Amino acid sequence: MTAFLQIRNLSARLRNTGHRLLRSVDIDLPAGVVRGLVGESGAGKSMIGKAVLGVLPASVEIVEGEIFLDGHDLLRMKPAERRRLIGASTALIPQDPLTALNPSRRIGPQITDRLVDILGWTKERARARALELLGEVRIPEPERVVRLYPHELSGGMRQRVLIASAFAAEPKLIVADEPTTALDVTVQKQILRLISELQARHGTALLFVTHDLGVVSKICDSLSVLYAGKVVEDTTVDAFFAAPRHPYSAALLAATPRHNDPASSLRPVPRDVLDAVAAEIAAADAAWSRHG
Amino acid sequence: MAEALFQISGLRLDVPDMARKPLFGPAPRLEILKGISFDIPRGAVLGIVGGSGSGKTTLGRALVRLIEPTGGEILFDGQDITHLPDGRLRGLRRRIQMIFQDPMSSLNPRLTVGRIIAAPLCARTGDARVAEALDQVGLPKAFAARYPHELSGGQRQRVGIARAIAMRPDFILADEIVSGLDVSSQAQVLNLLEQLVKELGLTLAFISHDLSVISRLCGRVIVLQGGRIVEDAPTRQLFEAPSHPYTRELLDAIPVPDPSIRW
Numbered sequence: 001m002t003a004f005l006q007i008r009n010l011s012a013r014l015r016n017t018g019h020r021l022l023r024s025v026d027i028d029l030p031a032g033v034v035r036g037l038v039g040e041s042g043a044g045k046s047m048i049g050k051a052v053l054g055v056l057p058a059s060v061e062i063v064e065g066e067i068f069l070d071g072h073d074l075l076r077m078k079p080a081e082r083r084r085l086i087g088a089s090t091a092l093i094p095q096d097p098l099t100a101l102n103p104s105r106r107i108g109p110q111i112t113d114r115l116v117d118i119l120g121w122t123k124e125r126a127r128a129r130a131l132e133l134l135g136e137v138r139i140p141e142p143e144r145v146v147r148l149y150p151h152e153l154s155g156g157m158r159q160r161v162l163i164a165s166a167f168a169a170e171p172k173l174i175v176a177d178e179p180t181t182a183l184d185v186t187v188q189k190q191i192l193r194l195i196s197e198l199q200a201r202h203g204t205a206l207l208f209v210t211h212d213l214g215v216v217s218k219i220c221d222s223l224s225v226l227y228a229g230k231v232v233e234d235t236t237v238d239a240f241f242a243a244p245r246h247p248y249s250a251a252l253l254a255a256t257p258r259h260n261d262p263a264s265s266l267r268p269v270p271r272d273v274l275d276a277v278a279a280e281i282a283a284a285d286a287a288w289s290r291h292g
Numbered sequence: 293m294a295e296a297l298f299q300i301s302g303l304r305l306d307v308p309d310m311a312r313k314p315l316f317g318p319a320p321r322l323e324i325l326k327g328i329s330f331d332i333p334r335g336a337v338l339g340i341v342g343g344s345g346s347g348k349t350t351l352g353r354a355l356v357r358l359i360e361p362t363g364g365e366i367l368f369d370g371q372d373i374t375h376l377p378d379g380r381l382r383g384l385r386r387r388i389q390m391i392f393q394d395p396m397s398s399l400n401p402r403l404t405v406g407r408i409i410a411a412p413l414c415a416r417t418g419d420a421r422v423a424e425a426l427d428q429v430g431l432p433k434a435f436a437a438r439y440p441h442e443l444s445g446g447q448r449q450r451v452g453i454a455r456a457i458a459m460r461p462d463f464i465l466a467d468e469i470v471s472g473l474d475v476s477s478q479a480q481v482l483n484l485l486e487q488l489v490k491e492l493g494l495t496l497a498f499i500s501h502d503l504s505v506i507s508r509l510c511g512r513v514i515v516l517q518g519g520r521i522v523e524d525a526p527t528r529q530l531f532e533a534p535s536h537p538y539t540r541e542l543l544d545a546i547p548v549p550d551p552s553i554r555w
Contacts, residue, residue: 040474040475040477041445042444155344185545185547186343186545187344188547189544189545192547192555211475212475212547213475214546214547216549217547217550237551241549241552252476253549255478256475256549257478258504259531260531260548262508266505266508267479268479268480268483
């Protein structure tokens with residue numbers, strides 16, 4: 001069986017400076033699987049999510065590689081077809097629920113925009129679906145909440161609304177871009193549980209972008225560790241946390257706080273590990289430009 | 293027990309709830325802090341933990357007198373600063389410094405790092421204290437000529453720390469200073485702070501919603517919920533035997549990077 005999302009040898013760079021952002025990235029994501037994309041800021045983890053959803057900033061160009069969504073080669077489709085395919089089969093759970101919601105519109109219609117605008121549902125049917133979805137993400141009194149504005153909800157409630165809206169059109173793939181970074185730990189736990197419960201029930205493929213390996217260990221099945229736009233380790237969660245193979249991923253794990261073992265945590269990634277991974281990337285770049 | 297630098301007793305703060313204000317007459321009061329008492333001994337590192345809306349940031353801001361409490365008492369170094377007017381607070385400001393959560397919005401984007409650190413010292417960028425502060429936070433001297441946008445998140449937060457320690461303060465309030473950073477920079481900033489606390493004998497209050505970053509740095513932790521202290525205990529004890537259900541809930545919610553520990 002081929003994976004629902006296949007990224008092959010994807011490289012991207014900044015249009016004006018030629019600075020490389022993604023370096024020959026390969027990712028497979030079958031239906032029903034949760035894959036974590038982990039790395040420090042600037043490692044390119046959000047960039048991969050954006051490339052899949054076709055929302056890369058204009059300053060970034062894809063140099064080579066393929067992205068297959070359900071077998072369709074996204075980068076070689078007509079833009080209108082590509083938008084329709086992405087709109088119908090994928091969704092995003094963004095990081096900041098306040099900026100992702102329109103402050104001047106009520107919650108209900110915002111959840112079902114996609115159903116009305118892309119799939120052509122009637123407003124009545126969309127409204128019924130919005131109520132059903134709010135129930136599914138366990139928001140009390142859905143009839144009241146659909147009529148509220150975003151500022152009337154707490155951060156956790158807003159994130160639930162965005163989760164409801166992501167699952168509205170039964171997408172095959174969801175990209176979650178640091179969905180809990182803005183929340184405090186107890187709310188984060190509820191939201192992560194909710195996401196993984198809905199993902200399992202709907203059999204959705206989930207690409208989970210985060211810098212927190214603790215979160216990865218709780219909700220992901222597999223993960224890709226990124227450094228400077230290159231996947232340095234691609235493995236299952238169980239194998240990774242038992243023994244990370246790449247020195248950089250091991251260092252990243254040692255930097256993660258663990259309150260049950262403070263002595264072995266919060267160690268910054270050592271200089272020599274960074275130098276080694278930079279050298280590895282420089283060598284790969286040199287080989288790449290010779291071949292290019 | 294060392295002498296207390298801060299003594300807080302029965303601290304209260306309420307604000308008018310403008311969302312519920314009737315057309316005529318005063319708005320009802322919304323209680324943010326509901327009678328908080330604790331001491332911070334000189335040289336101690338205190339963690340202040342709580343969920344969003346628990347009042348931890350408000351408590352911090354009341355400590356450094358960015359806001360004036362409505363009740364209770366704050367003694368700083370024996371002096372009552374609860375209702376001290378701005379003019380008389382000015383002399384104390386040098387001794388009480390703050391490091392903010394978001395370095396991008398707390399560093400002036402139009403000033404170089406050198407000027408940012410020199411400004412509260414009323415010094416020139418060439419002042420030896422600027423170079424010394426940069427050195428103490430592990431940044432090269434050449435960084436004095438850079439602008440905040442040229443730095444990474446971790447480096448910006450170091451500049452915030454340098455600005456605070458350059459004043460040789462008695463007390464530093466650090467409000468969620470690592471929550472915007474990724475794990476490696478988080479570890480670096482926490483280790484730096486730990487080292488500076490030892491070297492300079494700082495007294496520090498460290499506000500966070502994340503108990504896991506507090507375990508390393510703080511000797512004692514107070515847990516806030518709904519404007520009240522629900523637990524006040526030495527860090528070890530808090531982690532090993534939390535007495536309040538809310539503390540236990542906070543501890544259980546931390547994602548420990550180990551897939552065998554299920555939620």
